Amino acid sequence: MTPLQFELAVFCVSLAAGLLGALLGLGGGIIVVPALTLLFKIDIRYAIGASIVSVIATSSGAAAAYVRERMANIRVAMVLEIATASGALTGAFIAGLVQPRWLYIIFGLILGYSSLMMFRRGHGEGLVTRRAPWADFLKLHSSYYDEAQRRNVTYRVVRTRVGLGLMYVAGVVSGLLGIGSGALKVPALDLAMHLPIKVSTATSNLMIGVTAAASAAVYFRRGDIDPFVAAPVAMGVLLGAVIGARLLGRLRNSTIRGVFVAILVWISVQMLWKGIRG
Template sequence: MSFTMTPLEFSGITFCVSIGAGVLGSLLGLGGGIIIIPFLTLLMGIDIHYAVGASIVSVIATSSGAAAAYVRERMTNMRVAMVLELATTTGALTGAYLAGVIPVRWLYITFGVVLGYSALIMYRKRHQKEGEDVAPDALADWLRLHDSYFDEATGKTIAYRVTGTKLGLVLMYIAGIVSGLLGIGSGALKVPAMDIAMRLPIKVSSATSNFMIGVTAAASAGVYFARGEIDPFVAAPVMVGVLVGATAGSKLLGKINSVWIRTIFVVVLLYISLQMLLKGAHG
């Protein structure tokens, strides 16, 4: 790969693209890796290892940058986040032990299918009223997970009840294993799990996923750093751009209609699902 840019041009372009990744990531509860990795590898010719290292940095930047606002505005359900982090961190540890045991190829195919199916369910339920007709869940009662948030788009405070805590924990455990093994897709699995199984409002799911992904990524960042896969020259413009984008995006989430957030999420989910299936197909 021959380079046709100066380091200054590289930093400038990467910074601008990363702003977009930060906005999208903060709105959808994803880490922005879906933009950062293809951009760095395909367009900028960066080595895949450095691209993944930079995307881990991008996940933490999106998470901390957006969560500062979401926690203050009560969009994040911190109790749900803490309970589910139990499952994701256990899953990440399990994933570390399973590395090399499970064929990565089938993992990509399985999760491509799972994410595609989740996108379908979320699309069909996109007009569902939030926080209504929720089945009682004793565990959610005991853990006091129910809460409310102020929805700027409708000008209403929306009280919601949480259900399916056990199923949510199982799904988060699996999400933890997958992100431990593949290093991607943790947010893409977390949001549908909270949305479909636990019936959290989409904005709360997104903000809570945002809050959680930083912790999971920080755990793996240590490994990438020790392996020398976090190149400071690649990571710096990504980090600064994503922080600017996530801060801006976190001001937008409240104002956008929930149906829109769901629709954008479904489209992005289908794209990730396709990416995973292709990776699985090519081996």
Template sequence: MIPILLFASGLGAGAFGALLGIGGGIILVPLLNFGFGLPLGHAVAIALACVIATSSGAAATYVKDHRCDVRLGMKLEIFTVAGALAGAFVAPFMPRSALQILFGLMIVPVTWSLLRKAPSDGAASFDGQSVPVRNLPLGCGVSFAAGSLSALLGIGGGPIKVPAMNLLMGVPFKVATATSNFMIGVTAAASVFVYYARGMLDVGMAAPTVLGVILGATVGARLMPHVPTRRLKQVYSVLLVLLGAEMISKGLDFDLWRML
């Protein structure tokens, strides 16, 4: 029964991850931790493996259908990986609780801006070539910060990179989510091997979850062109608010999910 539930969980997380460019870790970590009783580190390890699966399953479809800006993704991922390495280096010296609270508070203006921006943002005209972007240096800097926060707080870079590409760089929202899916697997791949080396990746529980994620990501990638941009932004904003609330609760040292 548990493998079936893990598969179903992965299916849902993979579909949402592919639709929104977040990898599904926001959904899987609390679900595995509280729903299946896994220690947090083990839940994060499985979620990272699933992020790789989401990226692989969705990115293949997005690249094939010319919905992903590969050139921009490769540029930004260089800075994301550099940020992740820097974050891993300074993690022992940083006040994690203060960073968690700050990140949670930053979610508020990001969510407000996403909901206010016009829903029709040019994705239909994207032809698979590199889109003209503005503020590229700023986008690279935010990607570096996304990688750092991913290493410091255990979150994926998608919740930061998608709004940054859309709001700061002028990338159409759907192109931003597709490009994020292309990028997130690279960052997660570097991290998951560390967890595996520490014996924290339960392959028996990861296998059915990853299988569900691969199928869900493929379905989500196929559905994305048919889902209205406004609806995607609304769902994305809800997930951002939940992530922000979770970060603030961790920073204040109380368990939000247990209360819910």
């Protein structure tokens, strides 16, 4: 394979990763890392470096549209970023104290449970009337225009403290394992805080870029980001994310939920396998 063919092939794979990542609020690492290491035989360090670039590209590429359309909730994202950022910091501190093996197993089980709950919630999406003093104070409630339903959807945000706790855990896990940026965020937004599924994936999209930026800068300085590998990833993912962001509004809620649950099951099985194999 010549360098030119490599750039074109990686661009095409990354386009798909960006599209899927933008729709589901994930970073696209689940496609980029295996594709680069298995298909193109790239060193794992450069693959991880490229995947952190892909997280940021997905986030900025899609969130520009999501924020404008009010699909992503800026206030929710800002409040929860405190939890993810301090979680990531904690994770970096305690790395080495915890065995990654157990983390993979625990993380795999949490994701498996989340996917089951998210699948079940598909039937009960709707109005919530519980009290939410924190969300009231922080003015988190909002609305967005749903293109598929052709109406304005107003939603209330609940259990902000539970959400903060879960985001902290998500931050710790991503700080320790360098993964799972979106896989844990979307279930927390959907299950705990009762955001509509599209708002959950769009808000997760806005958030993942911020946490990834700090680690990406460290990777860059360490020499883990090879421009020749990261360039086609960034270009492909950006284009894919822009296309994905245009699609999200038009897709049905049940479609987004179904695809997300399927991917979540896949990630959870992978995690468990990694943990059990040791």
